[in-house]
Amino acid sequence: MVRGVRSPGSAERRPPTITDVAARAGVSKGAVSFALNGSAGVSEETRAKIVAAAEEIGFRPNRAARSLSRARTExxxxxxxxxxxxxxxxxxxxxxxxxxxxxxxxxxxxxxxxxxxxxxxxxxxxxxxxxxxxxxxxxxxxxxxxxxxxxxxxxxxxxxxxxxxxxxxxxxxxxxADDAHGMQQCLEHLVSLGHRRIGHVGGTPSYAHTRRRTAVLTDALDAGRFASLATVTTDFSDTAAAEATRELLDLPVGDRVTGIIYDSDVMALAGMRALQEAGVSAPEQVSVLSFDDSLLTRLTHPPLTALSRDTxxxxxxxxxxxxxxxxxxxxxxxxxxxQPTLVVRDSTGPAPRRGVARRSAHRRSGAQETP
Amino acid sequence: MVRGVRSPGSAERRPPTITDVAARAGVSKGAVSFALNGSAGVSEETRAKIVAAAEEIGFRPNRAARSLSRARTExxxxxxxxxxxxxxxxxxxxxxxxxxxxxxxxxxxxxxxxxxxxxxxxxxxxxxxxxxxxxxxxxxxxxxxxxxxxxxxxxxxxxxxxxxxxxxxxxxxxxxADDAHGMQQCLEHLVSLGHRRIGHVGGTPSYAHTRRRTAVLTDALDAGRFASLATVTTDFSDTAAAEATRELLDLPVGDRVTGIIYDSDVMALAGMRALQEAGVSAPEQVSVLSFDDSLLTRLTHPPLTALSRDTxxxxxxxxxxxxxxxxxxxxxxxxxxxQPTLVVRDSTGPAPRRGVARRSAHRRSGAQETP
DNA sequence: AAGGTCGACTAAACCGATATAGTGCAGAAA
DNA sequence: TTTCTGCACTATATCGGTTTAGTCGACCTT
Missing domain, CATH: 3.40.50.2300 (Response regulator)
Incomplete structure (x- = not known):
């Protein structure tokens, strides 16, 4: 017995198929396919009729069927x-x-x-x-x-x-992305601030881009752009970066770095923390630079100077x-x-006059030195 | 003319189909389907033969075809x-x-x-x-x-x-996850450290879980577990969190919070930075607690006390x-x-004896007070 | 008027699987 | 011996699209 209430099963149980569209528009499946894919073979008049029918019942081609016949999945x-x-x-x-x-x-x-x-x-x-x-x-x-x-x-x-x-x-x-050029910028920035002993916390050594970045630094060192380079490679993890940072801080006084370039933002963050724990302040004692920019570099104190590329x-x-x-x-x-651009924030500054004493208590903030 | 060199086109151009397997095993397509899907209809002997043939040519059923006939995409x-x-x-x-x-x-x-x-x-x-x-x-x-x-x-x-x-x-x-229980833990932790004026930087107010978390705090406040509550909702962004933190610091002295609970780790990080910029130290002046734990909470200095759940x-x-x-x-x-567990790190500590003076110069580190 | 061309459309093959209907054949029951 | 049952397997329909091969009528040609 038919009642005056709306059917409870009014929900569309199965999505409509091309056959439904064909039936509604009074044409064949093939015609629908032609019309909807913009192929030749239907008049503009029927194409419009088919498109309307398809929209009315909300037709969308089934991916599996389309993939199967087209032999591409998109x-x-x-x-x-x-x-x-x-x-x-x-x-x-x-x-x-x-x-x-x-x-x-x-x-x-x-x-x-x-x-x-x-x-x-x-x-x-x-x-x-x-x-x-x-x-x-x-x-x-x-x-x-x-x-x-x-x-x-x-x-x-x-x-x-x-x-x-x-x-x-x-x-x-x-x-x-031209990592070489980016690394050049990082290096120029540090060198122009008077840094002569530079540390590099690199990523996975097998990666080609890690190699390229490191090569830029060694080439510049060979060319006499700065005095010494300490490179440590990692697996891009925070723990490895922290450990690498401690290694750099433990270098003999003459080689102690005044600026560190980190190959990723997460590593730079971990490095910052390792520095803070060692009582080393940035940028007063060590300048910190991240090769990747992201929200993270702005969440530290001080915010990090970073190579910014729109990922x-x-x-x-x-x-x-x-x-x-x-x-x-x-x-x-x-x-x-x-090309990436270097966004200078507060984690980089002029190189301190002397090497950094580890866990030192005396801060020499804002020390100036001519390169 | 055939040369003595290896065919350059030896690469498998098209993945093998079920028909290839059938041909190789000398059976029909149907038998292959039965055998490979563990259905009844083939003897163990031929099943083994078919499985071997399939492995030999590296057969994998085409997803589109399977989806189409099974009417599920997986x-x-x-x-x-x-x-x-x-x-x-x-x-x-x-x-x-x-x-x-x-x-x-x-x-x-x-x-x-x-x-x-x-x-x-x-x-x-x-x-x-x-x-x-x-x-x-x-x-x-x-x-x-x-x-x-x-x-x-x-x-x-x-x-x-x-x-x-x-x-x-x-x-x-x-x-x-039972957010209520987690929030209880955060609250207990702060209260047991003597905090009486608590701040909450919540997430999107429309989200159900944000509401639940806030409700726990207001209920506890009503029950007299602590003295005052300042809740600010955000859109979960770092900027909103920083702004919210500044609002909390600007409260009149009597309401000034000594502990802040952040609804996410990213917000907690942004909050930490806002505190540092305002010259407020954690945990000496304000205790900071994150409702989410992740690598990020360990990358700050001090590392954050956080509610840890294995995401x-x-x-x-x-x-x-x-x-x-x-x-x-x-x-x-x-x-x-x-249930999540509260991992206590260094960003929470005993409540200071008096309210925090904003941008104050005098630190009262390690001040003790009985709850 | 007969043949040819073209446009608009339909019928049917096809993609590669799964699932169902059907076919022999062996052994059991009558 | 004949019929029935079950097993192991093959043949085929099917999923929902795309695409190719036809079909049909209108218009053009000569």
Whole structure:
């Protein structure tokens, strides 16, 4: 018996299919497909009719069906290989992936991310994704020389974009920032403030970009731009950075550094804390400089001088490179991001006249010295 | 002309399909499907033969094809609605999503995330994902009372898991942490140290968990557990937190707080910096407590006392709830996570004898007072 | 008027899986 | 011996799209 109440089951249980649209518009499935994809084969009149019908019932093509027949998923994969502990603290990654997926979304694609803790796992994920045809392309981060991931990708013919310099991209499309130039700026800043003994807390030594950064410093040292260099590499973790900082503070007096460059913001933060605990003040006794900028660098006291690059924008460039590579897999896209700029805040200042005495009580704030 | 060199095109161009496996094992497609999915219909002998053939050619079922015929994608969606600026700095989200996707991966599912900047966008993403059948289920964060997302999800009948208390989950499956209990601990800690005037820098006021936390404090105030409470709500941003901190410092002397509870670690960091800039030292003049623990709380000086919950594990619970909900959509799963524990570090200490003078020069470090 | 071309559309094949209906064949029951 | 039951397997329909091969009528040509 029909009642005067609204049907309780009025909710749309199953999303409408192309067949529903076809029925509603009184045409065939094929016509709907042509109309909605802008292909030839339907008159403008019926196209409008079909579009209207589709909108009325809220039709959206089923991804699986579309992927199956088109043999592309419009999904791009990105694997993050990071130690568990640091996970999610690196602002870099959040910004980057937001930038990538924003650009991809604008082109009807989406980003699939996955976190692993070893290279072997990462390779396995790549293989699985490829065999399952889960992604159309990959974004490869932190390349190393003779990277196994790059070999794999080339072997199976997967489209990919490498975040790294041309030299390590292995003839794959790539997007990179000129780390050398950035490091130059950091160095110039310290040198112009009179610093002659410089410390560098680097990242993972195998990473190509870590090597590039270090090379800039050693080259400048060789060229006599400053007196001494102490480089310590780490695994990008906070604990390693703190330990590295303590090592730098423990150097013999003659080599004691007056300025430290950290390869990431998290490491710079950890370093700042290690300095404070050792009773060393920044920038009075040691100047601190971060190679990455983010909210974090503004949350310390004093706020950190940092090399600022728009990571979100960088992600957008990566997304764009992916789209271009998919459009023409033969063409190797090479994009260099805008030069980073050094944002001078309060953690860097003039070099103190003498070396820093560890755990010293006497502050010599604002000491001036001509370079 | 055939040369004696290895074929350059030896790379596997297209992943093998079920048909390839069938051909290799000398059986039909159906038999392969049965064998590989553990269904009845093949003898153990042929099953072994088929499994061997599949492994030999490295067969993995095409996701799109499987999704289409099974009408499930084995993908779970999670939309993050955060302001651009904070993006990627909240360690909470990275840990959470890693936990979720780890648990999902163990069950053959994967997590798809997307970042938006408004509720409207978030709803639109949900609608699109559902209509495109891109995800099997959703994870909904930061519920508010009468949440539009929850209405939508129930309306179209999408399986979902809410991260939030039963009261706001709207009869959907949910995983929650007892914020009330955590806040109790924070409060007890401060009260036991002799603090009588307490400040609270809360998160987004519309969020249900923000309300719960605040309610605990007002209830305790009404019960006479301490003398005065100053609550400021924010949008979880660092700038809002800094501003809120300054407001608390500007209170008239009689109401001036001696302990501040921050609803997130990023806010606590921003607050610490605001205190330092105002010349207020922690914990001597003001004790600082963070409701979230992460690497960040250990990167400040002094390290922050914080309410520690294993966010990765929390994510695992969420993943498990999703799997359970998919297995039986009728059954509402309700999971309460383990109680958080208060990790006492150096940012909290005994309450000073008198109110804090703003920008005061005289430090009264280590002042003792009996509660 | 017969044949040819073109536009607009339909019918049907196809993508690669899963799931159901059907087919032999062996052994058990009548 | 005949019929029935069950097992192991094959053939085929199906998911919801895209795409190719046809179909049909209108208009053009000569």
């Amino acid at each position: 999904v791009i994969g990105l694997v993050l290989n990071r130690p568990m502990r640091t996970l999610g603290v690196e602002p870099f990654f959040g910004q980057l992936s937001a930038g990538i997926s924003t650009e991809l979304a604008a082109n009807g694609h989406s980003l699939q991310t996955f976190t692993v803790h070893s290279v072997a796992d990462e390779l396995e994920v790549y293989r699985r994704w490829w065999h399952e045809q889960r992604v159309d392309a990959l974004v490869i981060m932190d390349p190393v020389p003779r990277d196994r991931r790059i070999s794999l990708v080339r072997e199976v013919g997967m489209p990919a974009v490498v975040i790294g310099a041309p030299s390590v991209a292995g003839r794959l499309s790539h997007v990179w 979100f924008d960088f992600g957008v460039l990566v997304g764009r490179a992916v789209i271009a590579t998919l459009a023409d897999p033969e063409h190797v896209v090479s994009v260099e991001a805008a | 993908v779970i969606g999670l939309v993050l609605n955060r302001p651009m600026r904070t993006l990627g700095v909240e360690p909470f989200f990275g840990q959470l999503s890693a936990g979720i996707s780890t648990e999902l991966a163990a069950n053959g599912h994967s997590l798809q995330t997307f970042t938006v900047h408004s509720v409207a966008d978030e709803l639109e993403v949900y609608r699109r994902w559902w209509h495109e059948q891109r995800v099997d289920a959703l994870v909904i964060m930061d519920p508010v009372p009468r949440d539009r997302r929850i209405s939508l999800v129930r309306e179209v009948g999408m399986p979902a898991v809410v991260i939030g208390a039963p009261s706001v989950a709207g009869r959907l499956s949910h995983v929650w 990765f594990d929390f994510g695992v619970l969420v993943g498990r709830a999703v799997i359970a909900t998919l297995a039986d959509p009728e059954h509402v799963v309700s999971v309460e996570a383990a």
